[in-house]
Amino acid sequence: MQNANKKIILSTATLAAVGLTGMPAAQAATTGVPVKAIVLAPVDVTQTQSLNFGSLTEASAGTLAVGVAGGAPVAGGGVTSIGGTIQPGGFKLVGTTARNITVTAPNSVAVSNGTATMNVTGISIASPGPANTTTGTLTTTLGAATVSNYRLGGTLNVGAGQATGTYTGTVTVTANYQ
Amino acid sequence: MFLMFRRFRTKFFGLKKDTVIKTLGLVTLSGMCVNAVSRYVMAGTALLPISAKIIRTLEVTVTASLDFGTLAITDERAGVVRVDPILDRLQVSGGSSITAAGGTPRAGRIKVRGGDKPFTVSVEQSVVALTNGSSTVAVRDFNIGTGNNGSIANITPALNERTVSIPIGATLETKVAQLEGDYIGVTRIFANYQ
DSSP: OHHHHHHHHHHHHHHHHHHHHTSOGGGOOOOOOOOOOOOOOOOEEEEEEOEEEEEEEEEEEEEEEEOTTOSSOEEEEEEEEEEEEEEOEEEEEEOOTTOEEEEEOOSOEEEESSSOEEEEEEEEEEETTTTEEEESEEEEEOSSSEEEEEEEEEEEEEOTTOOOEEEEEEEEEEEEEO | OHHHHHHHHHHHHHSOHHHHHHHHHHHHHHHHHHHHHHHHHTOEEEEEEEEEEEOOOOEEEEEEOOBOOOEEEOSSSOEEEEEETTTTEEEEOTTOSEEEOSSOOBOEEEEEEOOSSOEEEEESOSEEEEESSSOEEEEEEEEESSSSOTTEEEEOOOTTOOEEEEEEEEEEEEOTTOOOSOOBOOOOEEEEEO
């Protein structure tokens, strides 16, 4: 029976093919499958300046926050900011104009002096005007192919008796088309 | 001919519908896969550096008091003497109404312990009054360090130097008919990172 069915199917297909040339046009069944492709320039993220907390002293555990807008850092607890280069991180996006892009960064990362570590938490990212600051994921629209002056801030958490030294680390910024 | 048509149509409709649907479905799924792959390879990432420097809090310790020693007033005029922080001894101007009369005049000295960052040392008061309980004598024109820094000095620690010893001198000025006695006083010294 199965073989009989297969034969029928084949026969039907054959008859349909014949119909394209010999049978009336109303007997042919066709359909078009839409195919869509969106071609965009790869979104490129480039860091333009590092997130720097400058130099600080610690009398007891505390924090030092650098905001996305820059300016004087905000110290808490037993931490005192004493200068140096203090600035939010900066990066630029290059992509296709008028496309929505999501930019993400982890909420916290660790910095180390080689033996001791500290955490940078509350990492926030901001797009250039209009003001749009968020932690986690920033959704923005590229008004031009290249947009600079995105900013990244965070809070340095200093422990009691934190070892002296220069602490460094990195934060990964990722951008995706929506 | 009519009869043949009917048979073929029946056979056609006898064909399982799911076979046709499966064929169309394959086309659709293929299209979706292409979309997903394109999105994945277009993500951009960057590593943004972070830095912070922790340095030791400045600690100031007095290791020697500023001492003008014992002074003798030779006449009733007002007079001045100076402890030079560089020479670390009393200097008496010629013709002064005051002479050195013993004791151990010496510059004051502080020890500042901190990091490798430059710092500023300053005296809280520009004029300090020493008293014997009833009369006063003024100490002014403080000089911090070995240069002509005045009452505020910028100190840059040497490489790998974490403790700096800093001398402090000043000028003592007596009044007309200055009373005898042991005159003492105190002033605060501040050290701050620049």
